[in-house]
Amino acid sequence: MKPFFTTIFLIWVVLCLFTGCAGLPTSIRKPFIKKETALMEQYQNKAMALEQQGDLQTALSYWQAAHCLNPKDVKFSNKIISLTDTIEKKAEEHFQKGMVYYRKKHFRNARREFLTTLRFNPNHQKAPVYLKTKLIRKNSTPYTVQKGDTLNGIALRFYKDPDKGLMIARFNDIHPTEVPVSGTTLILPILETTIARPAVNIEDELSQAKTCFKAKNYETVLTITKRILEYDSLNPDAAELRNAGYLEMGKVLFKQGKLLDSLIVLKNADPDYQGIDDEIRKVGTAIKIRVKNHYRKGIRLYLKEDLESAVKEWEKVLALDPDHRDAKNNIEKTTRILKNIETFN
Amino acid sequence: MRKVIFFQIFLLCLISEASYAEFNTHLTSKNMPGAEFVAVKTKPGDTLSSLSARYLNDPKKAWIIAEFNDIETVTPDRILIIPSQLNNRGGIFLNGCQTVPVLAYHQFSKKSTSRMTVAEATFEAQMKYLKENGYRSITLDQFFDFLNYKNPIPKKSVLITIDDGWKSTYDIAVPILKKYSFSATLFIYSDFIGGQKALSWDQIRQLAEMGFDIQSQSKTHRNLAEQKKDESFNDYIANLEKEILHPQVLIKKKVGRDCRYLAYPYGSTNSLVRAMLKKHGYLGAFTVHRGSNPFFVNNYMVHRSTIYGDYDIDQFRKNLSVFKKIDLK
Numbered sequence A: 001m002k003p004f005f006t007t008i009f010l011i012w013v014v015l016c017l018f019t020g021c022a023g024l025p026t027s028i029r030k031p032f033i034k035k036e037t038a039l040m041e042q043y044q045n046k047a048m049a050l051e052q053q054g055d056l057q058t059a060l061s062y063w064q065a066a067h068c069l070n071p072k073d074v075k076f077s078n079k080i081i082s083l084t085d086t087i088e089k090k091a092e093e094h095f096q097k098g099m100v101y102y103r104k105k106h107f108r109n110a111r112r113e114f115l116t117t118l119r120f121n122p123n124h125q126k127a128p129v130y131l132k133t134k135l136i137r138k139n140s141t142p143y144t145v146q147k148g149d150t151l152n153g154i155a156l157r158f159y160k161d162p163d164k165g166l167m168i169a170r171f172n173d174i175h176p177t178e179v180p181v182s183g184t185t186l187i188l189p190i191l192e193t194t195i196a197r198p199a200v201n202i203e204d205e206l207s208q209a210k211t212c213f214k215a216k217n218y219e220t221v222l223t224i225t226k227r228i229l230e231y232d233s234l235n236p237d238a239a240e241l242r243n244a245g246y247l248e249m250g251k252v253l254f255k256q257g258k259l260l261d262s263l264i265v266l267k268n269a270d271p272d273y274q275g276i277d278d279e280i281r282k283v284g285t286a287i288k289i290r291v292k293n294h295y296r297k298g299i300r301l302y303l304k305e306d307l308e309s310a311v312k313e314w315e316k317v318l319a320l321d322p323d324h325r326d327a328k329n330n331i332e333k334t335t336r337i338l339k340n341i342e343t344f345n
Numbered sequence B: 001m002r003k004v005i006f007f008q009i010f011l012l013c014l015i016s017e018a019s020y021a022e023f024n025t026h027l028t029s030k031n032m033p034g035a036e037f038v039a040v041k042t043k044p045g046d047t048l049s050s051l052s053a054r055y056l057n058d059p060k061k062a063w064i065i066a067e068f069n070d071i072e073t074v075t076p077d078r079i080l081i082i083p084s085q086l087n088n089r090g091g092i093f094l095n096g097c098q099t100v101p102v103l104a105y106h107q108f109s110k111k112s113t114s115r116m117t118v119a120e121a122t123f124e125a126q127m128k129y130l131k132e133n134g135y136r137s138i139t140l141d142q143f144f145d146f147l148n149y150k151n152p153i154p155k156k157s158v159l160i161t162i163d164d165g166w167k168s169t170y171d172i173a174v175p176i177l178k179k180y181s182f183s184a185t186l187f188i189y190s191d192f193i194g195g196q197k198a199l200s201w202d203q204i205r206q207l208a209e210m211g212f213d214i215q216s217q218s219k220t221h222r223n224l225a226e227q228k229k230d231e232s233f234n235d236y237i238a239n240l241e242k243e244i245l246h247p248q249v250l251i252k253k254k255v256g257r258d259c260r261y262l263a264y265p266y267g268s269t270n271s272l273v274r275a276m277l278k279k280h281g282y283l284g285a286f287t288v289h290r291g292s293n294p295f296f297v298n299n300y301m302v303h304r305s306t307i308y309g310d311y312d313i314d315q316f317r318k319n320l321s322v323f324k325k326i327d328l329k
Ligand SMILES: [Zn+2]
Pocket: B163, B164, B217, B221, B265, B266
């Protein structure tokens, strides 16, 4: 039995090696074929749906995918050839429409037509050139030098200003006194009506801020420097003035006893600005002392059975230090007692 | 007998592999217009990048396989179609065009203190959002290949840019970008570099080696579109040329890379500045005009959206549009 099976098996193996897939039992190739056929149908359906929507280029790519799964199917290769033909024709139609708009200077419509051209045929030669160069604002114009031209003469003609000859020289790397060679091409930059002047005049604003600083009007210093820094985020003078403004304003508020306000203002400055650290520490210590005093005063009042005043003191503690646990607890307890007294009465 | 059966199964495996390889080769459709397509049966261990490296000669083109087959990862034992290229390099469809958001950052800190400073946790959340929502950060070269209608890019592409050259770029932004394997472009203004709060040239070199693009934001960060009060027109042009040339020379000298792109300080530009950029070999420049870019945007007026320090994730999301509706029927 054994040798018989082995011989049959070996003959079969040899057969397989010579004939490739055909020698294999169909059940082994089937899963692949099944998958392929399913995929091919999927692509075919997708392609047909896209064609119906008018998206011919994407449809083409799915026909190509289907074709690549079964290259022997003439149906696919024929479809690809005819669709490619249609696509090229449609693309050219849209390109010509675009050209009509372009000549009439209807640039928006021209752009839309050129884009549609590329939607049909991404390999259209001229549409990208129009989209990327002709429909984009120019920054300069080429000029062919005529006999007898001088730089200042050209400048007078183009810019109504002979002094712009220097600019032409610089742009074209020629000496300002040189006579341009006739027949050569010069690049003439287009000048917008006027070169913009600063929207924020930094120097004026800075000197104004400095005056205000001397007058101890710190609030205005902060407003002006903020405006400058929004415009020029790296202006060192404005940054310096702003930090100094915060520091001085913090000191003033501290002297007025507005400790929390002072702390908030100081924390707005750059943490590494000279003097800020010390001032913040000073205010912090003062706050701690004040907290302690209010807390103790509350206890004293409590012991004197002036419960309402005691709660008021502890509320002052919480205003300065919202996380003060003892003050919180005391307020809770005391309010409860106060309520009980009320109901008692 | 059992041994024989095992042997038989083993041989069958060998044969089916061999026959599939042969089967693959005649699946390639040749001489068809545009892209060529290959059908591939995936094996265990195949990834999008490994397939892309094998069939498209570039692991970075993995997204082409992903987008054509509408998959995010490769599962073994399925058939994938690999197009040699995507023809639609402008991302043009019936209802509109692909656009690319360009994000502009400046300074970073542990906690945000101003609009121009983005807090570490905020930046991390933004990058995480991009990753989780399928955005891919592209390089400057990829971006301009798209703008110049040369090569297509992934549908959800985004270009990340960081201005000025603050030290916090290196300390805070770079580790987060690396974590999400994003790249970015740095627009440095050369007078700032080496200062106390700025990057050093050594750090910039390191970043360039890590794949970050190093480009220019002028020499002194002056507004290039404005002639100063005490400046004659000819001085203005001379100074403009310095602003544009100096960082190019310095970046070449210190980093060994070509500087071909510029971000306008304050986003301000005029036609003279743009003509000057072109003269000196700049191939494109960025404004701070908010909005995403279709391929047909002016290369010297690329839109960029500044991401402010006080943005929440919703405000951030509004700057990530990757499609512009236009009726192209
Ligand atoms: Zn900047």
